Structure formats: C-alpha cells, structure tokens
Amino acid sequence: MKNKGGHSFQKQQIKLFSEPLYPYIQPNDLEIQLVQSKPLRRLKHLAHFGAGSLVSSVVHSRFEHTIGVWKLTALFFPEDMELRIAALLHDVGHLPFSHAVENTLQFNHHQLTEQYILEDEIASILKQFNMNPNKIIEILNAPSVITGNENILGIDHLDSFFRDTYMAGRIETLPKHLLHKIRCTSKGIETDLETGHYILRLILSDHKLFLSPHMVAVDRLLAESIKLHWSVDTVNKKDFARLTDSDVVSMLKASPSTEAKELINILLFAPNKIRINTAKTGNGYPISIRKVYSKVPLYKGKPLTEHSNEARKILEGLNQLSFDSEVLITSN
CATH class of the missing domain: 1.10.3210.10 (Hypothetical protein af1432)
Structure with missing residues (x-):
C-alpha cells in the first residue's frame, strides 16, 4: 500500500507539471x-x-x-x-x-x-x-x-x-x-x-x-463588450480582475446590455461577421498594432x-x- 501511494503521488506530480x-x-x-x-x-x-x-x-x-x-x-x-x-x-x-x-x-x-x-x-x-x-x-x-x-x-x-x-x-x-x-x-x-x-x-x-488585424479586432470587440456591460451593470474592477474567462463569457451572455450580448455571441458563434476596414469610416471601432516584442x-x-x-x-x-x-x- 505504501509503494502504491507513493507511485500515485508521483503520477499526480507528473500530471501537474506535464506539457509537450x-x-x-x-x-x-x-x-x-x-x-x-x-x-x-x-x-x-x-x-x-x-x-x-x-x-x-x-x-x-x-x-x-x-x-x-x-x-x-x-x-x-x-x-x-x-x-x-x-x-x-x-x-x-x-x-x-x-x-x-x-x-x-x-x-x-x-x-x-x-x-x-x-x-x-x-x-x-x-x-x-x-x-x-x-x-x-x-x-x-x-x-x-x-x-x-x-x-x-x-x-x-x-x-x-x-x-x-x-x-x-x-x-x-x-x-x-x-x-x-x-x-x-x-x-x-x-x-x-x-x-x-x-x-x-x-x-x-x-x-x-x-x-x-483580425486577432487585434477580436480583442477589441471583447473589451468593448465588457465596457458596454459595465455601462449598465456596475462591476467592481477588483472583483473583475479575479474572474476566469468562462466567468466573463457567462457575465456577457447574461448582460442587461443588448449590445454586449450581441458582441460576445458574434465572437463565440459568428466570427464570420467581423470585418476589417483598412480605411477608417468612423462607423467601427479603431484598431492598431499593439506592442511588438523585438x-x-x-x-x-x-x-x-x-x-x-x-x-x-x-x-x-x-x-x-x-x-x-x-x-x-x-x-x-
């Protein structure tokens, strides 16, 4: 029994620290x-x-x-x-x-x-x-x-x-x-x-x-969805920082903001509706390149x-x- 337990503990360690x-x-x-x-x-x-x-x-x-x-x-x-x-x-x-x-x-x-x-x-x-x-x-x-x-x-x-x-x-x-x-x-x-x-x-x-542009765009849309949610449902920023991704998705899917729900559902189920305009028209959310790690x-x-x-x-x-x-x- 003792050896089996030790073997089990070792296997658990390997699971915790395994990656490819x-x-x-x-x-x-x-x-x-x-x-x-x-x-x-x-x-x-x-x-x-x-x-x-x-x-x-x-x-x-x-x-x-x-x-x-x-x-x-x-x-x-x-x-x-x-x-x-x-x-x-x-x-x-x-x-x-x-x-x-x-x-x-x-x-x-x-x-x-x-x-x-x-x-x-x-x-x-x-x-x-x-x-x-x-x-x-x-x-x-x-x-x-x-x-x-x-x-x-x-x-x-x-x-x-x-x-x-x-x-x-x-x-x-x-x-x-x-x-x-x-x-x-x-x-x-x-x-x-x-x-x-x-x-x-x-x-x-x-x-x-x-x-x-597409990856920067989806980050921007997620942030806008959260901002839209906050505009109608005040969230303690300290509490938000400790959420998980699934917590945030659930929050946005149930948001009282129709716009916030629309954006998260597009990200989840209809990303084909996301379009990038190289020329700014003023009708969308501005996006630009973020920090480059050179x-x-x-x-x-x-x-x-x-x-x-x-x-x-x-x-x-x-x-x-x-x-x-x-x-x-x-x-x-």
Whole structure:
C-alpha cells in the first residue's frame, strides 16, 4: 500500500507539471504546493492568446505557459530556488483573456501579480518554506533572465513564441530537440547562429498571427463588450480582475446590455461577421498594432543582429506589421 501511494503521488506530480514542449523537470514540495494553490489553478482558465482563443486553434492557457517558463528556468538555473519560484508566479496577476482587455480597461497585471503574491494563500506557502514574498516580487520587478535584459530575449517570451507557434501548427522542430543548443546567461537567451535565426523566424511568425488585424479586432470587440456591460451593470474592477474567462463569457451572455450580448455571441458563434476596414469610416471601432516584442537571442555574447544580416532582415519584418484600421460587424 505504501509503494502504491507513493507511485500515485508521483503520477499526480507528473500530471501537474506535464506539457509537450520540454523534458520533465522534478518539482520540489514548495513548487507542488504553489501549483495546487487557487491563484495558480486560476491560470488554467485564462487563455494565453486572449480573445483569439475564441476564434482560432491557439487555445493554451496561462497555466501551460507558466509551467513552460518554470521548466526552462529550472533547466537553466536548477539551484536558484528564488528564480524558479519567480518563474512559477510571474503571471498570477493576469486578467481574464490575458492581455486582450488589459490596456483598454486600464489594468496593470504586474501590480495585480504583486497583490496575489502578498496575499495570504501564496505568502503563507512561501513563508512555510522560508522564502520571502517580497524577494520574489523584487525579482519580478527587475530586469532578469525571465524577462530578458534590455533588448535580449528572456525565458518568458521564449516560451510564448515556442508555445504559440506550436499551437498554431507553425513550428518545425519541437523545442525539446533544440534545448541542447540553447543556454541562458545573466543577460538572457544565447544560442548558435542557425538556432538563433530559427527562433527569430518563430518570433516573426507569432507576431504575424497575434498582431494580425483580425486577432487585434477580436480583442477589441471583447473589451468593448465588457465596457458596454459595465455601462449598465456596475462591476467592481477588483472583483473583475479575479474572474476566469468562462466567468466573463457567462457575465456577457447574461448582460442587461443588448449590445454586449450581441458582441460576445458574434465572437463565440459568428466570427464570420467581423470585418476589417483598412480605411477608417468612423462607423467601427479603431484598431492598431499593439506592442511588438523585438528582443533577440545572444550569439557569442552579443545580440544576434550584430552578427547577422539575416537576423536584421527578419526583425525588419516586425516593423512592417503596423496598421491603422477599424473593425465592424456585418449583418450577414
């Protein structure tokens, strides 16, 4: 019985920390407790791809991304427990649908992350293992290997680009087959020339998808639906920030605002009615390109773009993605 129980516990650990992109990393007791906490479990119910998850096949959650960032951090820095825990907690403050509504509704997920870490559930787990919550916040608020220093790619975005392109079917080589060519210095990700070019192509591919006019448009429509709901049904913004995606969808489907219900139903069931106008008519919602993540890997201790014309050419592609359009809803 004892061995069976131990085997069952081990299988449960594997389930909690399993995902398809990287080799399995053995978690410690602190990491297991954190992953079982409500703030971390909530991430399972937040789409990493924002409202784009409603209209595309890119449907992974903030939880899978978090596990990915933690795995890479543990792989590159196995003995740095504070950094490993910072990686595990770096996204706990995200809103429903992640970045889709953050700017439009004037939230800051970094501030919300600090609040979650200092609240009793997470703080008490950290203190139980003699870890200072404020130290974790300090790591997350400073440039680090997680975020990347200056213009150098960090672990957080590396996982995002790997994971998004994997889910979109745009990846040629699984990351676990590339990890022997990648390391992480104090500045950020470093690799060889060929692998660096491959990573940059994935970054461009991902941007072409999540910053396409259609994906930006569905994020805008979701935010507008929420604003329309709030105009007739006041919602405490603090409470809203702690909802899950399904909570928000249910709220909008039952909204007293007819316009809010119409928009969420179009996103859910009739996205073919969404139209992008490249010339603004004033009849739709304005949309434009959001933040571009143009950080690059290191090669021989310097940014890849300082060594390679091909790398510079790939990055030029990011600058050509800008647009200034509007989104409308058609009647058919």
